[in-house]
Amino acid sequence: MATEGGKPHTAEAVSAPPAVELVQQAAAEQKIDPYTVSGARDAEGNIKAIDYEALRQRFNTPALTDEHLKRFEQVTGKKPHRLMRRRLFFSHRDFDKILDAYEKYGFFLLYTGRGPSSGSMHLGHAVPFLFTKELQDLFDVPLVIMLTDDEKFLYTRNKNEGKPTPGAALGDFIGYAFENAKDIISIGFDRKKTFIYTDYSHMGGHFYQNISEFEALLTNNQIRGALGFDGSTNVGLNAYAAKQCVAAFASSYPELFGYGDFRPGNWAERRPRKNVAAIPTLIPCAIDQEPWFRILRENCDRMEFPSPKTALILSKFLTALQGPGGKMSASDANSAIFMSDTPKQIEKKINRSFSGGGATKEDHEKYGGNPDVDVAYAYLSYFLESDEELSEIEEGYRKGTLSTGELKKKCISELQKFVGDFQERRSRVTDQVLEDYMTFRKLEYKGNPTPTVP
Numbered sequence: 001m002a003t004e005g006g007k008p009h010t011a012e013a014v015s016a017p018p019a020v021e022l023v024q025q026a027a028a029e030q031k032i033d034p035y036t037v038s039g040a041r042d043a044e045g046n047i048k049a050i051d052y053e054a055l056r057q058r059f060n061t062p063a064l065t066d067e068h069l070k071r072f073e074q075v076t077g078k079k080p081h082r083l084m085r086r087r088l089f090f091s092h093r094d095f096d097k098i099l100d101a102y103e104k105y106g107f108f109l110l111y112t113g114r115g116p117s118s119g120s121m122h123l124g125h126a127v128p129f130l131f132t133k134e135l136q137d138l139f140d141v142p143l144v145i146m147l148t149d150d151e152k153f154l155y156t157r158n159k160n161e162g163k164p165t166p167g168a169a170l171g172d173f174i175g176y177a178f179e180n181a182k183d184i185i186s187i188g189f190d191r192k193k194t195f196i197y198t199d200y201s202h203m204g205g206h207f208y209q210n211i212s213e214f215e216a217l218l219t220n221n222q223i224r225g226a227l228g229f230d231g232s233t234n235v236g237l238n239a240y241a242a243k244q245c246v247a248a249f250a251s252s253y254p255e256l257f258g259y260g261d262f263r264p265g266n267w268a269e270r271r272p273r274k275n276v277a278a279i280p281t282l283i284p285c286a287i288d289q290e291p292w293f294r295i296l297r298e299n300c301d302r303m304e305f306p307s308p309k310t311a312l313i314l315s316k317f318l319t320a321l322q323g324p325g326g327k328m329s330a331s332d333a334n335s336a337i338f339m340s341d342t343p344k345q346i347e348k349k350i351n352r353s354f355s356g357g358g359a360t361k362e363d364h365e366k367y368g369g370n371p372d373v374d375v376a377y378a379y380l381s382y383f384l385e386s387d388e389e390l391s392e393i394e395e396g397y398r399k400g401t402l403s404t405g406e407l408k409k410k411c412i413s414e415l416q417k418f419v420g421d422f423q424e425r426r427s428r429v430t431d432q433v434l435e436d437y438m439t440f441r442k443l444e445y446k447g448n449p450t451p452t453v454p
């Protein structure tokens with residue numbers, strides 16, 4: 001319970017003790033980058049909720065406005081997805097330009113990914129993928145999904161000062177990547193328009209040529225500045241930034257657009273790359289990934305075959321079970337609901353999650369609850385489709401007419417349904433289906449099949 005002494009909550013101060021790991025990570029300032037997500041601490045040392053407005057200003061990424069949503073609706077003819085309507089995707093870079101490009105050329109490239117840190121994805125990972133699927137369906141565009149097994153191996157070794165740890169051998173990450181690919185397929189992506197790869201199995205050819213070129217553009221100082229690395233960071237992790245960045249270029253995969261073939265003898269042929277370099281890319285991801293793509297955007301026009309600055313649409317984090325000062329993360333099993341969890345496990349986890357309800361039934365009825373810090377309410381805002389139902393729940397909870405128990409019950413049943421449906425689809429993803437998505441091939445989508453973007 002978050003309420004102390006019957007006082008109503010404020011969105012800033014979250015007084016319940018979050019996970020030990022989060023407490024240790026938290027600094028006076030909030031810290032958000034691809035490797036750390038933590039709210040700031042208040043004077044008493046408690047972790048505060050993440051301040052997304054402050055973060056957006058620090059990263060200097062524009063807000064997603066009503067105008068963007070209107071334009072999106074005009075271009076697609078569909079109401080924006082709930083994650084966009086509720087500004088859970090809340091910020092962007094050049095989203096307008098992607099809509100312009102779509103109107104002009106009829107397509108763009110979608111790129112997103114996952115660092116396979118565990119055998120099963122969690123609900124937080126489902127957020128960018130759910131949204132990406134919506135974009136793929138609405139725009140009928142090609143999609144590339146990168147599984148960074150190499151990065152997770154390098155990162156884990158780096159964290160453990162180079163020492164091997166159980167479950168973190170190189171081969172373990174390869175295994176997690178393939179399991180995660182099955183999870184991703186189960187979100188429902190259209191096979192004809194989707195290419196999924198793991199770094200260890202795919203890198204080479206045009207992709208690797210782009211990597212080398214990008215590596216030649218970056219200095220260690222730039223990487224350190226953006227990602228907080230220092231001289232003791234292993235060489236692999238420093239070099240990894242170029243791989244993460246050029247994965248966004250259509251020119252890393254001309255074959256997906258019908259240019260060139262994949263025979264090793266053709267890999268030095270550069271024309272295919274030139275033909276597709278001008279295809280614009282949109283990356284849906286949570287805002288912790290933004291530092292990678294800042295490096296990318298700074299260098300798009302410095303490539304031999306320049307690409308437009310990559311566009312981003314950025315989400316907030318599905319909060320940790322312990323409260324809004326941290327994100328749901330696979331590295332802290334207590335923070336997460338995994339896509340492999342049973343209905344019973346989901347029920348237990350939500351019942352123990354951080355609540356914005358009153359300390360006692362009487363307090364709750366008198367002062368109301370605070371949905372702004374309540375985990376069950378936060379999860380409903382991501383997964384409950386009906387805007388009307390969500391706003392009734394919010395109102396009832398603030399007034400105290402809806403109890404914490406009732407709110408949690410609703411959250412449990414929504415999540416059990418979401419995860420149950422996912423698991424049903426997952427049971428049908430055979431090794432053959434996996435191979436189909438992971439075969440490097442020409443993708444089939446509406447719009448310009450062999451693009452000639454100037």
Ligand code: ATP
Binds near residue numbers: 117285316317318329
């Ligand atoms: P974890 O700590 O759980 O392994 P991660 O940040 O390392 O998480 P990635 O696999 O690198 O996870 O992230 C894949 C995508 O999922 C990225 O777009 C990332 O921003 C997003 N993501 C990860 N955790 C969350 C979360 N709790 N809520 C929303 N998006 C998330």
